[in-house]
Amino acid sequence: xxxxxxxxxxxxxxxxxxxxxxxxxxxxxxxxxxxxxxxxxxxxxxxxxxxxxxxxxxxxxxxxxxxxxxxxxxxxxxxxxxxxxxxxxxxxxxxxxxxxxxxxxxxxxxxxxxxxxxxxxxxxxxxxxxxxxxxxxxxxxxxxxxxxxxxxxxxxxxxxx
Numbered sequence: 001x002x003x004x005x006x007x008x009x010x011x012x013x014x015x016x017x018x019x020x021x022x023x024x025x026x027x028x029x030x031x032x033x034x035x036x037x038x039x040x041x042x043x044x045x046x047x048x049x050x051x052x053x054x055x056x057x058x059x060x061x062x063x064x065x066x067x068x069x070x071x072x073x074x075x076x077x078x079x080x081x082x083x084x085x086x087x088x089x090x091x092x093x094x095x096x097x098x099x100x101x102x103x104x105x106x107x108x109x110x111x112x113x114x115x116x117x118x119x120x121x122x123x124x125x126x127x128x129x130x131x132x133x134x135x136x137x138x139x140x141x142x143x144x145x146x147x148x149x150x151x152x153x154x155x156x157x158x159x160x161x
Contacts, residue, residue: 110131
């Protein structure tokens with residue numbers, strides 16, 4: 001019966017027809033409890049890095065560079081945490097979906113620019129600006145997962161203006 005299911009689903013048992021990504025995905029499956037624990041650990045680590053970075057922002061001299069690194073690492077950890085729930089391929093596909101693509105690109109570009117401004121350009125104002133843009137893009141990205149949330153935010157801001 002299993003052989004019939006494999007044949008009907010297009011997996012006739014030959015290793016040549018198996019896609020490399022599908023094989024990697026099958027090899028790295030985790031139990032649901034493990035996925036939830038890894039999600040919580042990664043998410044808490046991301047939020048902790050962001051909060052710690054915000055607290056260390058006011059250190060004289062190196063505060064902004066430490067903030068930029070910890071805040072960016074926190075955003076990456078928070079973003080990576082959802083990969084444990086959905087799986088990496090599904091998460092990447094959803095990140096690149098039409099409604100999220102712009103927010104994803106802006107968020108990742110601002111993340112890189114934040115680090116560039118803090119370390120290579122040594123421009124504190126730009127680093128802070130890119131952190132703010134990173135936050136806004138991450139929030140807009142997160143709102144895309146809640147039905148009609150973006151429309152509500154746009155309507156709220158249009159009423160305020």
